[in-house]
Every structure is written in C-alpha cells, then in structure tokens.
Amino acid sequence: MMLRVYIVYLTLLLSIISCKSQTLQEHLLEPPPPLINFALSRNGATADASQSVPNHRAEEVIDGDTTSETWDEGSGWGSSLEHLRTSDLNKRPYVSVTLAKPVDVRKIVVWTIDSEKYPAPQFGLKDYRIEHWHGTGWGLIPSGDTRDKQYTARNNTKGKRVHEVRDRLIASKIRLVPVSSNDTVRNYQHMAGRRPVYEVEGVARVMELEVWGYAAPEVYTLQQIVQGIPSESIGHTVPTETQARKDQTEPTIKEIVQSVLDRYERGYDMADLAQVMSCFSEAYLSNGRTYQDVKTKVSHFFETYHQIDMTLTDVNIHPNIVDDTAIVTGGYTLQYVTKADGQVKQTSGKVTLVLTNEAEAWRIIRAE
Known part of the structure; x- marks a missing residue:
C-alpha cells in the first residue's frame, strides 16, 4: 500500500516538474517584444536643430517619412557645413531629438538622402x-561601428545606416x-591670424533619425538608488564589469597631435634621431625636401652639436576633420652647443606644420 502511494506521489511530482520545465522552456524561447521607434512625433518626440537650410526643418526627421524622393519639396532636415570653413568644432551643426520618456536604446537608424x-x-x-x-554633456553612443573613436x-556611402548599441544605454536625448x-568641397582661401580659412560647399542632408528600444522601466531609478548609483548617471551607458575596469577616455585629435610635438621636442633634447624621425611621415615633402633629406639634415645636426634644447612656443593646433590632417602654428627656440669649440648658439622663429593621420598614427607630412 505504501509503495503504491509513493509511486503515485512520484508520478505527480514528475508531472509537475515536467510542466514547469516546459513552461520555463516556452518562456525562454519566447521571442522578445518588438522594438519601438521612440523618435517619432506621434510617440511624443520633439526635434530641434542648431541651424537649417530653407524649407528643411528639424521636425522632418521625426515624421516617419524616410523617402528621399521629395527632398526638393521640403522633406528631410538640412544644414550648411560652415564649421569646416575654419575647422571650428564648436560650430558644428546638429539635429537633436528629445524623447517623451527615458528609453533603453538598442539601435539608432540614420536615413540620409538617397534618391535617383x-x-x-x-x-x-x-x-x-x-x-x-x-x-x-554629450557623449558618443557606444556603437562600435567604426575604429575611429571620434x-x-x-566614409559612408549608404542611404540607410543601422547602428546597434553595444552597451546598455538609457537616454532621453x-x-x-x-x-x-x-558633396563637401573645401578650397583654401587664406590665413586669418593663425587659422586657415576655407571656402566650403556642400549640405548635410538627413531624411529621418530613428531611436529604437524599450521604455526604460520605472524600477530602473529605484535600482540606481539601491545600488548607490547617482541619478545624474541616467543616460550613461551601463558597462560590463570588464569594461568598467578599462579607461574609456579617448584622447582628442589635439591631444594626440600635442603628444607628437612633445616627442619631437624630446627627440631633439636627447639627440635621438629615431625619435625625431618617428614624428615624420615617409611621404614627407616640403619645399622640395623629402623624408630622407630631413633625416640626413637632423643626423648631421646631432653629429655637430650637443646640449640641445628645443622648445615649441605659442602652439595652436587646428584639426581638419574632413581629410584627417591638422595644422600646427607657433614658434620655436633652438639652443645648442658646438661640439668642436663649445660655442653656444640659438635660433628662433615661426613654424607651421601639417600633420596627417596615417595607419592610426599622426605624423608631420609638410612644413611651411
């Protein structure tokens, strides 16, 4: 009798476990809910822009219309690219979308013009x-679509680009x-003080900007409080434990170029030919002088002089964000002692250097 009861009990238990396992399996295999495009005016989003060309307002990027065929009739947002006139990053145009609520962003889709x-x-x-x-402030989304952190x-040539968000991102703007x-064209005009000025042609054309994701749950803020995360961090990406240990601060172009100039100075101070030449591109060509000509001249200088002190002064760095170059203007003072007779000499003057980004390293390609 007891054996029969035990068998019945065991059968019921296995049946319950089987049902629960099946329910759990079905839950795990259930597809996630569809993403929502929160960057639509009908979903409560609003848009504004720093500037617009005539008849192409910011609101056009959140109207749900991705076609490019009606650009001439006023579809899409457009802006000039006058910031390229002086490579002034502070004057870059933008179109901004404010979402109705914080969103757990999963992907962002950019539609630029693409018609016959x-x-x-x-x-x-x-x-x-x-x-x-x-x-x-504003930070670059963690998409991982490009190796260039700026x-x-x-070099996009597509009408539609989908940018998957790599880390968790809660944002409302x-x-x-x-x-x-x-179609951007820049033609050099003149120097305004120490800043080169260009004539700029071309228009930025955006048909639609989509922000896909899920509404951020209300408990997210409560979780932040429980975990001791300040509320100001809403909108930050939430990195993994491994990523949190990494220094994610990327140097700016100016900082990278400045490090090249610092290495150039140290190379002279230590009479280190290899270090000085590491600052030059092998494609260097200026006033008829090549990379090898510079190397020969610097080598001869180090053979003739010692106790060298190279100092760059009043340095101004102007990144050219179109063709990955930077123009450096400033002055220099070079003090050195002749090995033969111990005579102290000094030269100074103005210098203009052009650096280019090649193989993920910035090097001097021209001097004026």
Missing part, C-alpha cells in the same frame, strides 16, 4: 557622430552631428 536625383554616394552624409545627453560613421557630406 540625389544618390547617397554623391550627396549623402559621409562622416557623422551620434551623441546622447548624459546629464552634464566618429560614429566614416539623442542628436546627430554631421561632420561632412559626400
């Missing part, structure tokens, strides 16, 4: 940044910052 009349490879966005507001997209378009 205006194909993307000739008229679409070429380089741009997508940024999110993190409470105290941009979200480089997203903006697109055009850097250049495929």
Whole structure:
C-alpha cells in the first residue's frame, strides 16, 4: 500500500516538474517584444536643430517619412557645413531629438538622402557622430561601428545606416552631428591670424533619425538608488564589469597631435634621431625636401652639436576633420652647443606644420 502511494506521489511530482520545465522552456524561447521607434512625433518626440537650410526643418526627421524622393519639396532636415570653413568644432551643426520618456536604446537608424536625383554616394552624409545627453554633456553612443573613436560613421556611402548599441544605454536625448557630406568641397582661401580659412560647399542632408528600444522601466531609478548609483548617471551607458575596469577616455585629435610635438621636442633634447624621425611621415615633402633629406639634415645636426634644447612656443593646433590632417602654428627656440669649440648658439622663429593621420598614427607630412 505504501509503495503504491509513493509511486503515485512520484508520478505527480514528475508531472509537475515536467510542466514547469516546459513552461520555463516556452518562456525562454519566447521571442522578445518588438522594438519601438521612440523618435517619432506621434510617440511624443520633439526635434530641434542648431541651424537649417530653407524649407528643411528639424521636425522632418521625426515624421516617419524616410523617402528621399521629395527632398526638393521640403522633406528631410538640412544644414550648411560652415564649421569646416575654419575647422571650428564648436560650430558644428546638429539635429537633436528629445524623447517623451527615458528609453533603453538598442539601435539608432540614420536615413540620409538617397534618391535617383540625389544618390547617397554623391550627396549623402559621409562622416557623422551620434551623441546622447548624459546629464552634464554629450557623449558618443557606444556603437562600435567604426575604429575611429571620434566618429560614429566614416566614409559612408549608404542611404540607410543601422547602428546597434553595444552597451546598455538609457537616454532621453539623442542628436546627430554631421561632420561632412559626400558633396563637401573645401578650397583654401587664406590665413586669418593663425587659422586657415576655407571656402566650403556642400549640405548635410538627413531624411529621418530613428531611436529604437524599450521604455526604460520605472524600477530602473529605484535600482540606481539601491545600488548607490547617482541619478545624474541616467543616460550613461551601463558597462560590463570588464569594461568598467578599462579607461574609456579617448584622447582628442589635439591631444594626440600635442603628444607628437612633445616627442619631437624630446627627440631633439636627447639627440635621438629615431625619435625625431618617428614624428615624420615617409611621404614627407616640403619645399622640395623629402623624408630622407630631413633625416640626413637632423643626423648631421646631432653629429655637430650637443646640449640641445628645443622648445615649441605659442602652439595652436587646428584639426581638419574632413581629410584627417591638422595644422600646427607657433614658434620655436633652438639652443645648442658646438661640439668642436663649445660655442653656444640659438635660433628662433615661426613654424607651421601639417600633420596627417596615417595607419592610426599622426605624423608631420609638410612644413611651411
């Protein structure tokens, strides 16, 4: 009798476990809910821009219309690229979307112009940044689409680009910052003080900006409080434990170029030919002098003089964000002692250097 009861009990228990396992399996295999595009005016989003070309307002990027065929009738947002006139990053245009509520962002889709009349490879966005507001400023979204940490997209020729968000990102403001378009043309005009001035042609054209994700749960803020995360961090990405240990601060172009100049100075101070030449591109050509000519001249200088002190002064760095170059202007003072007779000498003057980004390293390609 007891054996029969035990068998019945065991059968019921296995049946319950089987049902629960099946229910759990079904739950795990259940597809996630569809993503929602929160960057739509009908979903409560609003848009604004730093500037717009006539008849192409910011609101056009959140109207749900991705077609490029009606650009001439006023579809899409457009802006000039006058910031390229002096490579002034503070004057870059942008179109910003404010969402109705904080969103757990999973992907951002950029639609630039791409029609039979205006194909993307000739008229679409070429380089741009997508940024999110993190409470105290704007930061680049963690998409991982490009190896260049200064941009979200480089050398784009497509009408539609999908940027998957790599880390968790809770945000309520997203903006697109055009850097250049495929019809951008810059012609050098003159120097305004120490800053080169260019004549700029080209327009940034954006048909639609989509922000796909899920509404951030209300408990997220409570979790922040429980975990001791300040509320100001809403909008920050939530890194993994491994990523949290990494220093994610990326140097700016100016900082990278400055490090090259510092290495150039140290190379002279230590009479280190290899260190000095590491600052020059092998494609260097200026006033008829090549990389090898510079190497020969510097080598002879180090053979003739010692106790060298090279100092660059009043340095100004002007990044050219279109063609990955930077113009450096300033002065220099070079003091040295002749090995033969111990005579102290000094020269000084003004210098203009042009650096280029080649193989992820900045080097001097021209001197004026």
